[in-house]
Amino acid sequence: MIDVYSWPTPNGHKVHIMLEECGLPYQVHAVNIGKGDQFQPDFLKISPNNKIPAIVDSDGPDGQPISLFESGAILMYLAEKTGRFMPADVRGRFGVMQWLMFQMGGVGPMLGQAHHFRIYAPEKIDYGIDRYTNEAKRLYGVMNARIEHTGAYIAGSDFTIADIAIYPWLRSWQNQGIDWADFPQLKAWFDRVGARPAVQRGENVLADQRTTTRTEAEKEVLFGKTQYQRR
Structure with missing residues (x-):
């Protein structure tokens, strides 16, 4: 059994989708990041950077429990555990990994900043909005060019953890200032991935607990002094 400590965010949904795609038994533990659950000592033991998601697999690679944080590392672990969504050959494996790193180093951070400056920032700063909206585009x-090249998925002809990592971040395309008409190949990929039953199940994990607006108290926890306290 895999225990998943998560919340319905893009990074959380990456792991939810992967678990559903692999058919692994798991139990979800909600970590309400708006209320500060991510700062609780028990959670910090498995996720010292106070970020979701994190997992504890009671059946680790040596038969002993293993805990992991960082969604990209979790996807790689689950791919290796199941032998799915990651090529076995070296060339194919690194082809997938480079696009996974692209998501972790670019898509996630930059689209996250676009969300922040366009939606959550207490002041509307044109420079920040323009910079991150343009980077999102x-x-x-x-x-879009990559999908036009492969004709199917991010890393090639097969669905992999690279697609699983990127897809949840694009669900909020409107908040990022995106017009799908400008990216038709990527839109076709987005619809193709979103039509997968396991992806739909993963998207629904904890979805009933997420709200579309943030209270001032939640904003303080997520973006204010609480976030930067030493622990």
Whole structure:
């Protein structure tokens, strides 16, 4: 059994989708990041950077429990555990990994900043909005060209953890200032991935607990001094 400590965010949904795609038994433990659950001592033991998601697999690679944080590392672990969604050959494996790193180093951070400056920032700062909206459009352009090249999925002809990592971040395309008409190949990929039953099940994990707006108290926890306290 895999215990998943998570919340319905793009990074959380990556792991939810992967678990559903692999058919692994798991139990979800909600970590309400708006209320500060991510700062609880028990959670910090498995996720010292106070970020979701994190997992504890009672049946680790040596038969002993293993805990992991960082969604990209979790996807790689689950791919290796199940032998799914990651090529076995070296060339194919690194082809997938480079696009996984692209998501972790670019898509997630930059689209996250676009969300922040466009939606959550207490002041509307034109420079920040323009910078990250333009970067979002640039990244969408990179992915659109990639899908035009492969004709199917991010890393090639097969669905992999690279697709699982990227897809949840694009669900909020409107908040990122994106017009799908500018990225038709990527839109076709987005619809193709979103039609997978396991993806739909993963998207629904904890979905009933997420709200579309943030209270001032939640904003303070997520973006204010609480976030930066030493623990």
